[in-house]
Amino acid sequence: MPDAGFAKTTHWRRRGNEKPSLRRRLLTFLLVPVLIVLLLDSLLAYLVALAYSNRVHDADLSDSALTLAEMMTSNALDGELTAQARFLLEYDPDGRNYYSVISSTRGRLIGNAELGNPGHLVAVDRAPVLYNSSLGNRPLRAAVMRIPNPNAHEPNDVLTITVAENLRDRHQRAREILMLTLPLQTLLILAIFLLLWFGVSYGLRVLEPLTARLGRRGHDLSPIGETDVPVEILPLTRTIDDLFARMRGMMTLQERFIADAAHQLRTPLAGIQLQVERMDTTNDVTAHADALAHIHRLSTRAARTSAQLLALTRTQSPHLDEAGRMCAIDLAQIIPEAVSLRVHQALGSRIDLGYESNMESSPILGDALMLQELLDNLIDNAFHYAGPGHSITVGLHRIDDAVLLSVEDDGPGVDDAFLSRLGERFFRVPGVREEGTGLGLAIVESIAEQHDAKVTFLRGALGGLRVEIRFSPAETPPA
Template structure:
């Protein structure tokens, strides 16, 4: 059942009906027992009144008898065993040797008999059980019927209570329906009932995450529009120059510049798409992933760039290590580190990768023989679209920003150090213990 209101109505109605039925049964049984007790008490009182004397009973005396149209039957026995009184001459109850209450069958009818002795006489007072039960049922039903009348009133009260209890939930749903698509203001938990406050707090958390995703998307769109404007404008100029070329040499130069411009625009678009995937990394789950395989794939993906730039790139140490990270994100992180190192390393230079363990951490290191980065500029290189003045052409300023985004999602630590090759060393630490940090390296800048 999907409706909370209908479910509450059904459950509470069932509870009210069950309680009413149980109470009616209990009250009915108690009424029947009390009626029997009252009728037994009447039998006893009648016998006691007869024991005090003849009380002027009609026909009282030896062989005497009275009318047979009364509900009770009375018999009196003399000390010598002679019946001296009977209220119904055509109905004779057997002589009861046992005093007190007993059920006696006379013909097809059952009687309730009370016997006692007084002054040597034995007095019996009897009443038909069928008559007793008819009177008891009348008494019991008169006790139960008010409850049957109250049950519908209780059901109406239950429906009213359910409707009133769900009113805050309806108000909350109306408030959410009337909200604008771009409104992420938190709800006030104290304004709702205590039971709804965890739901409101969870919704506020969802609003905060949605606001962050929305702001990230807006920032990405703005950055993409800003960064694509210059390459596209340059491509337009180069196409115009190609159209104005008058000889083969000028045409060849224009084609070469146009190709370079297309390469830069393609690289920028690829980095923007990579950054968009990294920002929306919630779609890819974090799972055990081979760090060594990611390093190998990074070298394979950038092999052509290394050949073009004349840089010796290789995997110097490759321990088989698995880390908790998004698989595609980890490959993107390693590829961007290698790509960034290749673009800053001059021809004839060197780029080395290492995958190893250090203490309780998995380590990915990328060394290059490029110009390096001055310590004062290292904290800024993780900003989006940040490029140093001495940066080589063709970069986008997104490589390390993508690395940091993936590292944050993988709970990894990034450090920028001086490389023994003369350039920059980028160290990424995965899975470090919470207690105790990895060994500090002088001059390291951690993102």
């Protein structure tokens, strides 16, 4: 016999794997409240029927009290009732009625039960007063009235006349009225269910033109638009349009990367192939060594170009902040560490690399790895174009409400006419002999843009190039 707990777990797992249904969800949210309202309506109908039954029975009970008072008046000589009168007062097909007549001077005259008083004084010669009473554990409804004793020998005597009945017949009448309305309630429930089912099914057909149009799109990533889109679906289609826009951006970025890679790697790869063919056509050791040197230089250039193309593509990705890598970091901590990692290379290149700052803490919102790449590209650019025997200074200062990162060299610099073009993809200053890809400063521009920072290219105080990057400080200090 299978374990009951395992069967139950399997059942819930199967239900959990069901695909969500908009129709089922709408019907659930519509039918459940409607069924609850109909149940409340049935309860209200029963309460109304019970109130109506109580009102009718209360009227009959008052009439019975008045009738008993008239009987007492007609039997004033002895205070007794005839057998027929007793039968009429006590008769009840579902139980028994109760009555009593109590004299203020002689006590109880007639009656078949000890009935409680209403709890307050009832005026003489007034209409019967209705109240709830009980006999043992049986709840009763009673009517009481007071009349002067018609016996002339007792002019100051007052008779208290009480008539009571059980509540069974009242509830029975209310249930009968409810049973009369139940078929109508059932038909109403079925009619509402069918109307809701038809309305939801018909209403969902408005999505069919949109579904058909999307099915014919193929690989088209253009915006869906709002032509045949219901108002309730607009937030979804706008979100999809945003997704399409990001996908178009990523595809454009991918196509640009492929085009750039093909353009930039064509020359070094063709050069490598040429040097390999040169080695195949000669046995000269000197020619082989020269060809290997060219191959090494060209392969290094291809590797650097590939790395910078990948870095540029990565920095241009629109999902940097969405990846959750942006956080509060301290430039006064990471910049000196990044500069120290390049000191050994600077010494080997006979370049004086230094760092200066007047800040103990400079928090910004950013990504430490990308800022490291930004600084590496600035230092690499200075290494290539300043050359041996020159100096490079990395600075970090607070200017007004901004954090200013600067890299300045005392090399030959760049003509003012070309400063505005620095940062363009593949742009290299004319006349520069040093090899490069023209991507380093483009990477700097892209990373700065991701950090909402502004890049400025200037002529340095010593004639070289000065690059300034202005960051906005973080609102909260780094953790």
